[in-house]
Amino acid sequence: MSTKATFYHAGCTVCVDAEKQFAESLDRSKYNVEIVHLGETPNRIAEAEKAGVKSVPAFVIGGLPYHINFGANLSDLK
Amino acid sequence: MSTKATFYHAGCTVCVDAEKQFAESLDRSKYNVEIVHLGETPNRIAEAEKAGVKSVPAFVIGGLPYHINFGANLSDLK
Numbered sequence: 001m002s003t004k005a006t007f008y009h010a011g012c013t014v015c016v017d018a019e020k021q022f023a024e025s026l027d028r029s030k031y032n033v034e035i036v037h038l039g040e041t042p043n044r045i046a047e048a049e050k051a052g053v054k055s056v057p058a059f060v061i062g063g064l065p066y067h068i069n070f071g072a073n074l075s076d077l078k
Numbered sequence: 079m080s081t082k083a084t085f086y087h088a089g090c091t092v093c094v095d096a097e098k099q100f101a102e103s104l105d106r107s108k109y110n111v112e113i114v115h116l117g118e119t120p121n122r123i124a125e126a127e128k129a130g131v132k133s134v135p136a137f138v139i140g141g142l143p144y145h146i147n148f149g150a151n152l153s154d155l156k
Contacts, residue, residue, distance in 0.1 A: 021140075022104075027106070
């Protein structure tokens, strides 16, 4: 069974690069990847924040946040 | 053809978790993943540093560093 992996980003250069290198490159037999653009769907910022996401790009896997490099603070997207 | 992806870590809890979630979960048809424990092979710290790695756990893909969360500074491993 595959685990849900949510990739949160905001369209920034660092985000787009992380999306290519990680979000699009995870083993699909292990992960069910959802890509969420928080600039376009700001109503999902709260769920990211609740999982511990401080900045984008970041993954939430199994309820835990994984920040990859730094693109923008979540607080700057509000 | 697969791209080389080097995962540098130091055996810390954050590292081990990132190894499981990312290093072991990347699509092997896209990436040729090498896992490097810098605590056990300190002679490879210099190559990580040269690629821009500041802390572990981190990947170097296509010569660029991708830091995932924060486990330890590279400077603390020397």
